[in-house]
Amino acid sequence: MGGTVALVDCNNFYASCERLFQPRLQGRPVVVLSNNDGCVIARSNEAKALGIVMGDAWHLRRAEFERWGVQVRSSNYTLYGDLSARVMRVLGDFTPDLEVYSIDEAFLGLDGFADPEGHARALRESVGRRTGIPVCVGISTTKTLAKVANRTAKKDPHSGGVCYLPDEASQTAALAKMELGDVWGIGRRLAPRLAALGITSPLKLRDADPTRIRERFNVVLQRTVMELQGTPCLDLEQDSPDSKTICCSRSFGRAVEGFDELAEALTAYTSYAAQKMRAQGLATAAVVVMLTTNRHRRKAEQVECELPTPSGPSTMSVWMSAEEEEADAASRVYVVCSTVLAACPTSSVLADPLNQPGPMPAGQVNSISPSAAAMLRA
Numbered sequence: 001m002g003g004t005v006a007l008v009d010c011n012n013f014y015a016s017c018e019r020l021f022q023p024r025l026q027g028r029p030v031v032v033l034s035n036n037d038g039c040v041i042a043r044s045n046e047a048k049a050l051g052i053v054m055g056d057a058w059h060l061r062r063a064e065f066e067r068w069g070v071q072v073r074s075s076n077y078t079l080y081g082d083l084s085a086r087v088m089r090v091l092g093d094f095t096p097d098l099e100v101y102s103i104d105e106a107f108l109g110l111d112g113f114a115d116p117e118g119h120a121r122a123l124r125e126s127v128g129r130r131t132g133i134p135v136c137v138g139i140s141t142t143k144t145l146a147k148v149a150n151r152t153a154k155k156d157p158h159s160g161g162v163c164y165l166p167d168e169a170s171q172t173a174a175l176a177k178m179e180l181g182d183v184w185g186i187g188r189r190l191a192p193r194l195a196a197l198g199i200t201s202p203l204k205l206r207d208a209d210p211t212r213i214r215e216r217f218n219v220v221l222q223r224t225v226m227e228l229q230g231t232p233c234l235d236l237e238q239d240s241p242d243s244k245t246i247c248c249s250r251s252f253g254r255a256v257e258g259f260d261e262l263a264e265a266l267t268a269y270t271s272y273a274a275q276k277m278r279a280q281g282l283a284t285a286a287v288v289v290m291l292t293t294n295r296h297r298r299k300a301e302q303v304e305c306e307l308p309t310p311s312g313p314s315t316m317s318v319w320m321s322a323e324e325e326e327a328d329a330a331s332r333v334y335v336v337c338s339t340v341l342a343a344c345p346t347s348s349v350l351a352d353p354l355n356q357p358g359p360m361p362a363g364q365v366n367s368i369s370p371s372a373a374a375m376l377r378a
């Protein structure tokens, strides 16, 4: 018998964030576009009702969107990250066991709560009141079943945004309304392989023999089956493991042709990446810089620069030999620019007089590496 676990998922998260600051978007179809305004990555319910799907290319559907009065927004990840942190802080008031699973999802351990459903309704109201973000809550005995419950809460207009599946009867009823590919971890590739064995629905998957599933597939799918049966196999992960890499990457909204402008952007992205790294108490031994020209014109290039010593909390400096770049770089067009830090624990930082604790002085990250500069020349 499992415990009690809830999954909180923000509704149409990016679209909801945009609405928060523009109340006139309430009740209207809203879509958020990917970097560079390429394709649809978030839709309000009204946009979904119009048949707009994830990944729809904006440039192909622009005229249609205008005709329908669809409100189109460029993505603003800084805003979404900030609102996500606010939502997670509220959730932290409702349980000591919180796993932030993604920018808009969290698992909550609710063992020992007498009335999990009432607690979830209070939580949902509190998140709405304190952050303005609408969420749905699914509660059940395992994480996989909490996902099922959350989906049910979203789909059922009478749920009030909360669905509790405490026993096999309620779980069976919810699973009966789903497709196999809707089950957490199944997806489009696994579903046909399962169908070949006669497992064509979530209920058939739940009733499969876990040992046989492990023999035919793997332990991950075996765990999914056991979780559907109500046996918890996935713990709440409250301490997220250290990042192996930290990346900050953006597409420019328009072509960037000047070296200075490019260096400025790269400096900013390196700073953001270093900021994330410091917040996690990590250091780095290598910096990777990727610059991509318009992908329809030139293939992506990448360069990695090894630091002489792992760089710690205060020093994330990268060097540039800029003088000879000016003339040449101006003739190119760069559309993507990013910095990746290969992170390692701060404790592994070598003794380095420059690695002083404390915040990084403004302007310290002010250049790009010689190898990146060499790549720009190439």
Ligand SMILES: [Mg+2]
Residues within 6 Å of the ligand: 009, 010, 011, 012, 013, 104
């Ligand atoms: Mg969501």
